[in-house]
Amino acid sequence: MTEPGVPAEAERVEPGRAEPESRGVSRRGLLGLLGAGAAGAAAGFAGGAATAGVALTAGAHGGGAAGASVFPFYGAHQAGITTPAQDRLHFAVFDPDPGLDREGLIGLLSDWTAAAARLSQGLEVAEGGAVGGSDYAPPADTGEALGLPASGLTITFGFGPEVFETADGGDPFGLAARRPPELVALPRFQGDALEPARTGGALCIQACADDPQVAVHAIRNLSRIAFGRATLRWSQLGFGRTSSTSTAQATPRNLFGFKDGTANIKAEEPGVADEHVWVQPGDEPAWLAGGSYLVARRIRMVIENWDRVQLGEQEQLVGRSKGEGAPLSGGTEFTEPDFEAAGPTGAPLIDPASHVRLAHPSVNGGARLLRRGYNFVDGNDALGRLDAGLFFLSFQRSPEQFVRVQTSLAADGLNEYLKHVGSAIFAVPGGVAVGEFVGQRLFD
Template sequence: MSDSRSSAGDAHSTSPAEAHPGTAPEAGADSASGVSRRQLFGFLGAGAAGAVVGAAAGAGVAVAATSGGAGAASPAASVYPFFGAHQAGIVTPAQDRLHFAAFDVDDTLDRDGLMALLTEWTDAAARLSQGLEVAEGGAVGGSDYAPPVDTGEALGLPASGLTITFGFGPGLFADASGADRFGLAARRPAMLEPLPRFQGDALVPEISGGDLCIQACADDPQVAVHAIRNLSRIAFGRASLRWSQLGFGRTSSTSTTQATPRNLFGFKDGTANVKAEETATVDDQIWVHASDEPAWLAGGSYLVARRIRMIIENWDRVQLGEQEMLVGRSKGEGAPLSGGTEFTEPDFEKTGATDAPLIDTNAHVRLAHPTTNGGARMLRRGYNFVDGNDSLGRLDAGLFFLSFQRSPQQFIDVQTSLARDGLNEYLKHVGSAIFAVPGGVAEGEFVGQALFA
């Protein structure tokens, strides 16, 4: 084969881990940057996998292939396993880029066809996440008289920490008319219901909902887009793209190795996010247990996706002091207004010279805090987005919010508390979806196989 993706077989400062967020902190001996996909597969096939990087709480292992020489692994060289106890792309250290896609299943598809689609998606995702083409033959290795099996825009690119995560929406279990298209209605999780309407929602149906979803995260946008493009192509005639979202600049850290990023309001975002290294919290708050019912979802999670438009132009005219009051943290350090540094726990009882709370009663940090919401926490993997401008010349920009939680009620409780958030004046929720994310996939199985057992 002549292409580089074909296979012959199946902030705080400057540590390498923080400089390269796709790599977990224990990265040691052999790692590399810019290794091609052909080189990567060759090394893996020969058993010279390079450095094995441990990631906590089922985040999997990142394998950094090497073509000689030691050094810190680059995000481009990071490879996360597709198979494991949990799906990748949840507690995996959050990558810098996202392509998220929601699909509607075709009316003509039957149960066997759905299982076949999930099998093909699984096989393709397992290859793509390892830096290979979607199938053997790839973009240039097949017949001149047939379309290539891979679209080819990722030829020569490394794996770039690609993770692919699948989810099932409520419509997969019963369509809008209540029809049980695939014999799955009795196995629908009781909590997998469309989210209730929240104050301030201005939802657009065309960018909400979906029967299936795929989250592709990577440190190279072209790698993430390539994954969604090829998985969409595989689904042709069986499932069609309902809506999708590109994201850049993660807005949360999912590992203690990562510095806290900033959102488009300029504030550090996700300081108190659940981290992969908090293994007890991850198990308690993120993963579905077999005792939660249904048992087929054990090891999985619930994914909430919200497209939140930020009214950037209005926010940019707000005084700094008011911005900080609305958030409840300083804009520079990210410290709570009650004092300390970024990771100091907020003191909601502390008052100032006028005996008013230093953290306003309607501040975002107070209303979203676990102490306000019965201890509920979520693992957030949101991204910034800018999708051009609207007809008034304003930026169509904001936060593509993604959160994983053991129960949708955790999100509902927090979002309900945020009804009186002062930030709501500058936010508009225009897209919403919820999905059940099956547990991890074992080799030889397809994603969600337990649902069909």
């Protein structure tokens, strides 16, 4: 559970990649008016709010202005990275079905792109939707989002190592030579107890929204599209974002009760994401420029043990006050920690083994991560303990940034209360232009 660290440059929409004006039009009212390509081609948002990654508000939907937020799908970067973090998550990982070839994979990515472009704008997944098709055929859309606004839905795609090389060394899509050198399985870390059923995967889809039904609807329909071409390997629902990616957002709390994401870099801070999040044109491979690397970690919290820890010890382990979220060296939530400050006995006010210190960029060669994690509670285990914790998501220009921070956290006192049970890494392609499919440059 690394200390919030990362920059978020605003989502950018390049000229010629503008999004449709959706204000005041309902999901059903737009159905049939715009195809997937046209949905991104209408002019008017190449700058201004769309360029800054600010949601376009869609009038008087039942969910109110917040629920009616619409983020651009097309742009220089995929949405759902520096986009202001939504409150709900459905994350899904897929494996290609045996026999799927290069053209089949391109077809799947093309179909997913067209569907995602519609869904993120508050439309049904395809023309005809849930009730507009034939009575003698399954509906094109599953229908549970009928009448709901877009709710700030963003859909982000990534490629795992298995796209480039299978476990048996195969290269089914002819992409082995284009594999990013850094896209390899993460090393084993302190606290790892990884479960194969929650680890790895070839293709990922991150759906974030402010309505859980909208996020689930997106993954459900994209899974239907994949039928016969890719199979769901594992998935995770999340609630209550554990970081902020905009100055307009208050700092949320994780299931330990502490504010999480205080030091995360915000969308309003220009240039920082270029340094820490986005793969640059001079980096390798060239097809990944404008993209990022995504690390996903399912971190189970030993809630019952933590709840018996004294408040003072909890704060010492974290390095911040539980109420204000201020560093124990003094100040307010956003005061920079002073790791040299000492108390009356001469001991540092912030413990050298505290989470805040070990995750701080000054201890990790300046490494920072853009965090977009979520809380999860998945019932209880056979012993009656909550299966709960943090679904950690971070975006970084290089996986080495994550490895460095996580290695530092080997001495973190919080490790007594954390168990890492799932892990995956993905290369997230750059943004999509109208007429392209996600990851198209990989195949050029």
